[in-house]
Amino acid sequence: xxxxxxxxxxxxxxxxxxxxxxxxxxxxxATLGTATILVLFVLSLGTVALxxxxxxxxxxxxxxGAVQGTYASFGLAAFASSLIIYAFLSGDYSIQYVxxxxxxxxxxxxxxxAFWGGxxxxxxxxxxxxxxFGSLAVRANRxxxxxxxxxxxxxxxxxxxxxxxxxxxIKDPFSQFLLEVPTQGKGLxxxxxxxxxxxxxxxxxxxxxxxxxxxxxxxxxxxxxQVDAAWQRSVRRWVLFSWMFLTFGLILGGLxxxxxxxxxxxxxxxxxxxxxxxxxxxATAFLHSVMIQERRxxxxxxxxxxxxxxxxxxxxxxxxxxxxVVQSVHAFGSDPVxxxxxxxxxxxxxxxxxxxxxxxxxxxxxxxxLESVMSREFAFLVNNWLFLICAIxxxxxxxxxxxxxxRMILAERYPDxxxxxxxxxRVVIGPPFFNQYMRPLGLALLLLTGIGPLLAWxxxxxxxxxxxxxxxxxxxxxxxxxxxxxxxxxxxGLACFGLCGFTFWTIVQEFYRGIALRRKQRPQNxxxxxxxxxxxxxxxxxxxIVHLGVVLMFLGWAGNAYKLxxxxxxxxxxxxxxxxxxxxxxxxxxxxxWQKEMITADLSVLKGGEVKDVLRPARWWYYQLPDxxxxxxxxxxxxxxxxxxxxxxxxxxxxxxxxxxxINPLVNWIWIGMAVMLAGALVCAGTRKSEGAVDDA
Amino acid sequence: xxxxxRMRVVLLAGGALVTAVVVLAILIVGFGxxxxxPTISLAAVAAALVYALGQLYAMVWALSxxxxxxxxxxxxxxxxxxxxxxxxxxxxxxxxxxxxxxGMGKLSKGDFDTVIATYxxxxxxxxxxxEGGATLHPELAKLLAERDLARNxxxxxxxxxxxxxxxxxxxxxxxxxxxTTRICGGCSGTNEADARFCKFCGVPMxxxxxxxxxxxxxxATGEIGGAP
Numbered sequence: 001x002x003x004x005x006x007x008x009x010x011x012x013x014x015x016x017x018x019x020x021x022x023x024x025x026x027x028x029x030a031t032l033g034t035a036t037i038l039v040l041f042v043l044s045l046g047t048v049a050l051x052x053x054x055x056x057x058x059x060x061x062x063x064x065g066a067v068q069g070t071y072a073s074f075g076l077a078a079f080a081s082s083l084i085i086y087a088f089l090s091g092d093y094s095i096q097y098v099x100x101x102x103x104x105x106x107x108x109x110x111x112x113x114a115f116w117g118g119x120x121x122x123x124x125x126x127x128x129x130x131x132x133f134g135s136l137a138v139r140a141n142r143x144x145x146x147x148x149x150x151x152x153x154x155x156x157x158x159x160x161x162x163x164x165x166x167x168x169x170i171k172d173p174f175s176q177f178l179l180e181v182p183t184q185g186k187g188l189x190x191x192x193x194x195x196x197x198x199x200x201x202x203x204x205x206x207x208x209x210x211x212x213x214x215x216x217x218x219x220x221x222x223x224x225x226q227v228d229a230a231w232q233r234s235v236r237r238w239v240l241f242s243w244m245f246l247t248f249g250l251i252l253g254g255l256x257x258x259x260x261x262x263x264x265x266x267x268x269x270x271x272x273x274x275x276x277x278x279x280x281x282x283a284t285a286f287l288h289s290v291m292i293q294e295r296r297x298x299x300x301x302x303x304x305x306x307x308x309x310x311x312x313x314x315x316x317x318x319x320x321x322x323x324x325v326v327q328s329v330h331a332f333g334s335d336p337v338x339x340x341x342x343x344x345x346x347x348x349x350x351x352x353x354x355x356x357x358x359x360x361x362x363x364x365x366x367x368x369x370l371e372s373v374m375s376r377e378f379a380f381l382v383n384n385w386l387f388l389i390c391a392i393x394x395x396x397x398x399x400x401x402x403x404x405x406x407r408m409i410l411a412e413r414y415p416d417x418x419x420x421x422x423x424x425x426r427v428v429i430g431p432p433f434f435n436q437y438m439r440p441l442g443l444a445l446l447l448l449t450g451i452g453p454l455l456a457w458x459x460x461x462x463x464x465x466x467x468x469x470x471x472x473x474x475x476x477x478x479x480x481x482x483x484x485x486x487x488x489x490x491x492x493g494l495a496c497f498g499l500c501g502f503t504f505w506t507i508v509q510e511f512y513r514g515i516a517l518r519r520k521q522r523p524q525n526x527x528x529x530x531x532x533x534x535x536x537x538x539x540x541x542x543x544x545i546v547h548l549g550v551v552l553m554f555l556g557w558a559g560n561a562y563k564l565x566x567x568x569x570x571x572x573x574x575x576x577x578x579x580x581x582x583x584x585x586x587x588x589x590x591x592x593x594w595q596k597e598m599i600t601a602d603l604s605v606l607k608g609g610e611v612k613d614v615l616r617p618a619r620w621w622y623y624q625l626p627d628x629x630x631x632x633x634x635x636x637x638x639x640x641x642x643x644x645x646x647x648x649x650x651x652x653x654x655x656x657x658x659x660x661x662x663i664n665p666l667v668n669w670i671w672i673g674m675a676v677m678l679a680g681a682l683v684c685a686g687t688r689k690s691e692g693a694v695d696d697a
Numbered sequence: 698x699x700x701x702x703r704m705r706v707v708l709l710a711g712g713a714l715v716t717a718v719v720v721l722a723i724l725i726v727g728f729g730x731x732x733x734x735p736t737i738s739l740a741a742v743a744a745a746l747v748y749a750l751g752q753l754y755a756m757v758w759a760l761s762x763x764x765x766x767x768x769x770x771x772x773x774x775x776x777x778x779x780x781x782x783x784x785x786x787x788x789x790x791x792x793x794x795x796x797x798x799x800g801m802g803k804l805s806k807g808d809f810d811t812v813i814a815t816y817x818x819x820x821x822x823x824x825x826x827x828e829g830g831a832t833l834h835p836e837l838a839k840l841l842a843e844r845d846l847a848r849n850x851x852x853x854x855x856x857x858x859x860x861x862x863x864x865x866x867x868x869x870x871x872x873x874x875x876x877t878t879r880i881c882g883g884c885s886g887t888n889e890a891d892a893r894f895c896k897f898c899g900v901p902m903x904x905x906x907x908x909x910x911x912x913x914x915x916x917a918t919g920e921i922g923g924a925p
Contacts, residue, residue: 043753050760061764068756075749082738082745090735108734139702228783295787295794371812456798457791458812461805468803510801517800537797 030095033083033174037167040076040127043069044161051154055223066153070138073160074131081128084173085115094181097121097173103185103624105595110188113198116205117188119322119335120173125202126318127163129209134160137213141234148231151220159212162345170337187624190596196256204249204276208314210242211279214286215311215353218304222356227300227363232290235307237685239283239290244681246280251674262631262646264565264662266670269434274398275317278391282310285387288380291539295457296377301357301364302384308353313391315346320398374460379452383445390441397429397437439492443499446554449547450476450503453510471509476502493561496554503551507544514541538686545680552673559641559666566662567648571655579663581643582606586614588655597621598632599650601657605636605643612636617647617659641665709751717744781827782889788820824896828887 047069054062084098088111093099101118102111116125134156142149167173214235221231253273254266267273286306292299319342322335357364370377404427410417454460454468479501480494488494511530518529534541568576570585577583586602600618604611615634622628636643642664649658720743724730792813799809881888881895894901 058766059764060766061760061762064759064762065756068752068759072749072752072756075745075752079742079745079749082742086735086738086742089738111734295791297784297787454803456803457794459808460803461808463805464803513801517797520800 028094028176029083029087029092030174030176033080033087033095034168034172036076036080036083037164037172037174040073040080041161041164041168043073043076044157044164047073047157048154048161051150051157055150055154063150063153066150066157067138067142070131070153070156071135073157074128074135077124077128077131081115081124084121084124085112087174088112088114091185093183093185094176095173096175096177099177099182099185101186101188103187106185106188106193109198110193114188116201117192120167120171120175122201122205123163123167123171123322124173125205126209127160127167129205130156130160130163130212133210133213134216137216137234137238141217145217145231145234147224147226148217148220148234151223152216155216155219156212159216166338166341170341187622190620190622190625190628190630194256194260196252196259200249200252200256202249203245203252207242207244207246207249207276207283208279208317210238210245211283211311211314213238214242214307218307219353219356222304222360225360225363227304227360232293232303236287236290239286239307239310240681240685243280243283243287244678244685246276246283247674247677247681250276250280251671255671258667259633259635260630262633262648262660264563264644264646264660264664266667267431269394269398269429269431271398272321274394275320278313278317278395279310281387281391281394282306282313285384286310289384292377292380298370298377299381301361304357304364306384308349308357309391312346312349312353313395315342315349316395318342319346372459374455374462374465376452376455376457379448379455383448383452386441386445386448390438390445393437393441394434397434400429401427442554442557443492443495446496446499446503446550449550450499450506453506453544453547468509472502472505475505488562490561493558496558496561500551500555500558503547507548507551510544511541534683539684542680542683542686545683546677547680549673549675549677549680552669552676554673556666556668556670556673559664559669562665564663565660567658567660569656569658571657576661578661580607581612581663583615583643583645583659583661585657588650588652588657590652595622595624597623599647599652600632601647601650601659603634603645603659613643615643615645617645619647619650637668639668642667705755709748709755712751713744713748716747717741720744781823785820785823785827788816788823792816792820 047066050062050066050069053059054066084095086092087095087098088102089108091098091102091104097118097120098114101121102114106114114121116122134153138149138153138156141152217231217235221227250273253276257268258264258266286303289299289303289306293303319339322338322342370381372378450472454465454472456464460468476498480498483497484494488497511533514533515526515529518524518533519526524532564579566576566578570576570583572585572587575582575584582605584604584606586604588599588601591598591600598618598620600616603615603617605613605615613636615636617634618632620630620632622630631646631648633644633646635645642662644662644664646660647657648660650656717740721732721736721740724736724739725732730736795804795809795813795816798804799806799813804812881898881900888895888897
């Protein structure tokens with residue numbers, strides 16, 4: 001309390017300086033912020049101790065203290081975050097982080113979001129979200145799962161401790177300039193001053209950070225030995241929300257790359273993108289396998305493994321992004337101290353989690369057994385293996401260049417030991433390598449998406465197999481043959497179209513038969529039957545809607561096989577024809593605002609001699625970073641394809657404009673697919689009350 | 698000061714909000730600040746501080762309370778009732794799903810009959826273990842007895858290992874095992890609090906709500922799944 005009072009007095013004494021915008025003296029926002037982080041660190045340590053001792057002594061008092069400690073740590077994190085936002089808004093450039101990531105000319109909105117624009121602030125943002133989710137999860141479950149709560153609190157507070165420790169000892173966002181306080185900020189990287197970038201990182205963060213909650217519940221279940229389905233009921237919804245945020249963040253990241261970077265694509269298997277994808281794979285696997293445990297009491301240990309790995313991968317992802325061990329366009333830069341700290345933390349997680357798991361293995365025996373290979377359980381099992389293979393492959397391929405680099409360093413340092421082998425060079429693994437392996441894996445998963453729903457739980461009769469598969473197979477074959485007849489010859493593209501058709505028809509058939517069955521049971525019209533069907537079995541039909549989104553996304557990816565691209569130089573008045581479209585250069589114009597200079601080209605898009613749209617790609621030079629011009633893409637969107645133009649070089653005197661032209665077929669279905677997926681996930685999440693009714697019905 | 702937790706949240710949030718408004722007023726009236734983003738954010742800082750201090754106070758207050766034994770630390774593996782209820786829910790859902798899948802034509806009649814018979818029997822067994830023989834509806838008991846007679850042996854059903862402890866729990870005289878149980882107005886069978894239909898006579902419980910279905914409260918001291 002005395003520390004808190006000190007904090008209060010220091011805030012009161014700091015009230016006056018902020019009004020004059022540049023705080024000086026010992027009690028500044030920076031000092032207060034650092035002090036808050038210190039208090040938060042001590043509080044988290046105390047919460048860990050209270051939770052652990054409270055559980056051990058069965059002391060209601062200590063446990064309640066630990067629970068309140070969790071809430072209080074959110075309060076302190078919110079206070080520290082509000083301080084740094086205040087520093088941004090008032091332009092307190094005595095704080096290094098504020099000076100590095102903002103300037104006075106930035107719009108208000110970007111000033112606020114600069115909070116998570118850099119490394120130090122993003123760690124504080126992490127702590128804020130983590131404590132928020134921790135508080136929400138504890139509040140929601142403390143009555144239902146009393147016996148798990150002290151352990152959950154202790155695990156969550158340990159994670160808070162780690163991240164607050166990072167803030168306190170390595171990356172203090174409130175650290176000040178000791179000598180000369182600059183009067184101007186450096187400004188946020190212009191690439192990050194974009195609407196997607198405001199939503200995309202927090203969305204990924206929400207997914208990342210919220211995975212700590214299921215992990216904490218899993219660990220608590222292992223600690224207490226209560227490894228029945230109870231812990232999962234608390235976390236299933238969390239994982240679903242994490243999954244939604246991860247999906248949203250990943251695809252928004254793709255959309256950002258597509259609109260902002262100007263290379264005509266949306267996914268380049270960049271290490272940081274992969275870092276977001278890894279926990280997505282395992283979370284998706286968990287969402288499927290948890291159904292087997294719920295229905296059959298099987299795969300208890302496996303589900304815990306998936307939760308542990310998902311959480312671990314979020315830490316691996318953070319490590320990859322922030323330590324500089326991998327080279328990437330959007331890594332935060334190299335930092336060996338951070339790398340070792342994260343490495344140590346990951347090691348502790350692995351040892352403790354899997355140690356506990358092995359200790360509790362006798363309790364995790366399976367209740368049921370597979371009755372038939374032709375069952376949905378088995379399809380889920382294969383699905384789980386494939387997702388895990390995807391995760392392992394992507395992780396290995398992402399880290400491989402780093403491994404080769406380490407080998408080189410070792411060979412340099414210990415030439416005698418390593419003489420037996422050729423150290424080689426730093427290997428670069430590019431998108432083609434990933435695509436080569438991920439394409440078949442993705443298509444196999446799409447196939448399973450189609451097959452799974454056709455199989456019944458437990459056992460599918462051979463006779464009904466024919467009845468189930470006939471329609472989808474016929475439609476799938478049709479979807480392969482038709483594009484082939486239309487002159488499309490890429491085998492991968494054709495396979496993808498066929499599988500999309502197959503899976504699509506499965507979903508339609510499931511809905512159709514479900515509605516028919518329901519109408520047979522009670523008099524309802526089609527719409528009523530559809531709604532009641534979805535509401536009665538939210539998770540089943542919500543899942544099908546998610547699958548429909550997956551099909552649409554695959555359709556978009558299939559279009560990638562028929563992409564056209566060309567780099568051209570045009571002068572005003574000239575034309576270039578690419579595919580069915582003609583691009584005509586109408587002229588250039590230069591403009592400027594208070595932040596940047598802009599050169600914009602006007603390009604008409606013609607199809608069949610008719611002007612469809614006028615595209616305006618541009619180059620922007622920010623005054624803050626004149627040597628890093630940004631590329632502003634312009635595109636003409638249709639359901640069938642995108643005409644996508646970015647400007648590479650421009651010469652205002654002669655009018656020569658170097659343009660990259662792309663025709664990306666079907667690409668917009670990816671974004672539509674995402675929307676459908678999220679809608680389906682929302683149906684799955686549903687409301688607790690009605691779900692309880694279905695469960696018990 | 699034992700307040701309702703929800704009340705505490707409302708008080709804290711309200712206090713923080715009031716602080717924000719007061720600080721904003723002081724800044725504008727007292728210091729002549731303009732109503733712009735920095736000023737508003739300073740008010741938000743003050744609100745966050747009040748919230749954090751309130752939570753810290755709640756923590757200190759919780760630690761200053763007299764202690765009592767918490768309902769934690771059960772030995773591993775002793776989760777009979779919760780586990781049984783899970784098993785029951787799983788079996789009932791499995792039966793429902795099987796019926797649905799059969800209706801959709803995914804199972805042949807023969808397969809459906811074999812598989813669903815096993816699940817029905819297991820569901821009955823689990824319910825018996827949950828309620829104890831005493832609370833079985835007479836009709837159902839008769840049916841089971843007939844089934845047993847017909848086979849000349851009790852139904853051999855693979856039961857979960859954990860259910861071994863169930864008879865101890867059910868050895869108590871017919872009494873509520875859960876937090877709340879409801880008695881069906883139609884047949885006096887004991888049902889779970891959240892049951893929508895009586896599992897003995899099939900009468901919808903919801904319609905009887907408030908009239909003949911009386912919630913029965915258990916003493917709050919009971920641990921989950923057995924005696925403390």
